[in-house]
Amino acid sequence: MKRGTALPICAAAALALVPALSACDSKAGEDGRRPSSDPIVSAALDEQLMADPDLARINPRHAVVTPGGPPAVPIPPEDSSPEAIAAARAEAVRLVGAAPLHAPQPEPGAPSAAGMTAELTANSALAENGPGRGCARSLDYAFIWAARMPAVLPIYPRGHVQDAAGSDAAPCRLRVVTFRTPVPLGEVVDFYWTRGRRAGLSPRHRLAGEDHVVAGQKGAAAFVAYVRSRDLMTEVDLVTNGL
Structure with missing residues (x-):
């Protein structure tokens, strides 16, 4: 973002x-x-x-030092090694409790504003999943929000956080995190499809321009994962609300 x-x-x-x-x-x-x-x-x-x-x-508020978390850094080459990818896959299997389910083929869809800024990404997600549409206005930008992702929809194992924002201003419980992983796109899509299904969020899989979008909702709880290929990596904008 x-x-x-x-x-x-x-x-x-x-x-x-x-x-x-x-x-x-x-x-x-x-x-x-x-x-x-x-x-x-x-x-x-x-x-x-x-x-x-x-x-x-690195510094969304143009400060030399951003409090609340470490700065984003490029992913070192060793983190893209076959050994690192294998370790991330093994951790993903542990998190889902078994082999991940395979997401269905994506349905066609219109492009969204995801990936531009945290607020635009959140607005795109909240427009798709109605509750909390005004929450994006209260976003706070700090890397600490990456550590506050809900347990049912975590950052993909060993993912490298690029940006993070969130809000707990009532009635919001919004998280927006961008991260990158060397694990192939399809496996990341399957991970969030599986996590969404097992959390009872009835996920769907569609395309939005070049993004694969996995989105699900149950009552006021919702999530959207925008997954794309970028710079030989898989980049994800993960949005959760009410979880």
């Missing part, structure tokens, strides 16, 4: 070092060069600052 431009945290941290190191400049030689120092610090200070809209998910 993308927002405005943000500076990488490493560049901001380098800027914070400038006052502490300013005294070194007073000792520079006549040729203007600094005396030798830690090469890592020197490299950080000399690094060109960058602005990338995709980094907005």
